[in-house]
Amino acid sequence: xxxxxxxxIVGGGIGGLSLGIALRRAGIDAExxxxxxxxNVYGVGIIQQANALRALDALGVADETLHRGSPxxxxxxxxxxxxxxxxxxxxxxxxxxxxxxxSRRILHDILYNAAVxxxxxFRMGLTVSSIENEETQVxxxxxxxxxxxxxxxxxxxxxxxxxxxxxxxxxxxxxxGSSVWRYxxxxxxxxxxGYMYFGRKTKLGLIPMTDDTIYMFVVSAEGDDNPFxxxxxxxxxxxxxxxxxxxxxxxxxxxxxxxPKGVIYRPLETLVMPAPWYKNxxxxxxxxxxxxxxxxxxxxxxxIEDAVVLAEELAKDQSVETVLETYMHxxxxxxxxxxxxxxxxxxxxxxxxxxxxxxEGANMGALMGKTLFALTQPI
Ligand SMILES: Cc1cc2nc3c(=O)[nH]c(=O)nc-3n(C[C@H](O)[C@H](O)[C@H](O)COP(=O)(O)OP(=O)(O)OC[C@H]3O[C@@H](n4cnc5c(N)ncnc54)[C@H](O)[C@@H]3O)c2cc1C
Numbered sequence: 263x264x265x266x267x268x269x270x271i272v273g274g275g276i277g278g279l280s281l282g283i284a285l286r287r288a289g290i291d292a293e294x295x296x297x298x299x300x301x302n303v304y305g306v307g308i309i310q311q312a313n314a315l316r317a318l319d320a321l322g323v324a325d326e327t328l329h330r331g332s333p334x335x336x337x338x339x340x341x342x343x344x345x346x347x348x349x350x351x352x353x354x355x356x357x358x359x360x361x362x363x364x365s366r367r368i369l370h371d372i373l374y375n376a377a378v379x380x381x382x383x384f385r386m387g388l389t390v391s392s393i394e395n396e397e398t399q400v401x402x403x404x405x406x407x408x409x410x411x412x413x414x415x416x417x418x419x420x421x422x423x424x425x426x427x428x429x430x431x432x433x434x435x436x437x438x439g440s441s442v443w444r445y446x447x448x449x450x451x452x453x454x455x456g457y458m459y460f461g462r463k464t465k466l467g468l469i470p471m472t473d474d475t476i477y478m479f480v481v482s483a484e485g486d487d488n489p490f491x492x493x494x495x496x497x498x499x500x501x502x503x504x505x506x507x508x509x510x511x512x513x514x515x516x517x518x519x520x521x522p523k524g525v526i527y528r529p530l531e532t533l534v535m536p537a538p539w540y541k542n543x544x545x546x547x548x549x550x551x552x553x554x555x556x557x558x559x560x561x562x563x564x565x566i567e568d569a570v571v572l573a574e575e576l577a578k579d580q581s582v583e584t585v586l587e588t589y590m591h592x593x594x595x596x597x598x599x600x601x602x603x604x605x606x607x608x609x610x611x612x613x614x615x616x617x618x619x620x621x622e623g624a625n626m627g628a629l630m631g632k633t634l635f636a637l638t639q640p641i
Pocket of ligand 1: 272273274275276277278295296297298307308309310314388389390418419420421422423424425442528530547548549550554555556559560561562563564565
């Protein structure tokens, strides 16, 4: 094992919980500080490709994730009228199917329970107020006035990471001009896999979450300024977008969109930190390091993989410098590939919605297929 046996993880989201589990399984003490007093995970779903399941298997939770989620094969790519013109998704990896759809709340529950069972220590409603990042240790002061000394601090605190901003200087995520709307529904009987409909001004997806539930996403372009949409307009605007798809399975859902609190609207932002994602004894992972937009549904998968790789390297008998260098080497190109391809897809989508011809050779299906296939390669 490296000389590290006590790690502070800032942020208890998908990446932080995964790292906590992975470290404890490697015999390393892990403490998570989470800014929320109680976890409050929103009630729509998340797409997990086979590589996400493979990484969850390294944490011992893939089977439960499949059992409590909804495994499915390739996603059907359709015209707005429902005519299928292709399919997308990675090939299965061993026993892991092309995709698993799962509720974010259930995924969080699985990871949280595994973290507690493995002995991760949680401190809720707390964050760091200062970080003294020395060559061999990190002295941390918390917002409740307590202090701690750690051999390694990991910023897993998401796209607006405070750890990143303290250690690497202020970085601001960039709004990309597209937004995502999501809503959960009872599962239509005829839905047997994921669907994506490419409309003239939006894109709409239907994703299984459990045997009985699905969620819908709609990607739209809401203008160049990061647009705030008042709560009392959320239902009517989402319904208007969904009504543009004359497909029975979609049309049947329109009248079920009634609860403004159930509409999860999110302008899309991205931020990719240049390498290296570490300085002395502080390292960042997940969205703190590489927040991608969800055009490939892979941001959480990357966060879980980051956690698995970092813990694997920490478990080896090597210097901390080698651990962090190797972590970068194993993660940077892969994460950047997903972020870049996702941005390209979003740009082509917006060009199509604005009637601008795509450059020669632009092929969304091919780019999606190529990138998702690359993610099946070992981490
Ligand atoms: C619209 C949308 C759809 C998406 N769909 C998919 C998908 O289908 N599949 C997929 O793989 N990915 C998807 N993603 C990406 C995925 O949600 C993220 O990549 C993933 O959540 C990143 O995990 P994380 O742990 O790095 O960050 P987060 O999930 O943001 O977790 C950060 C945690 O840190 C806490 N925190 C924040 N600040 C502090 C602080 N200062 N101190 C302490 N704690 C703090 C937060 O409360 C939170 O618990 C999607 C993203 C978006 C925006």
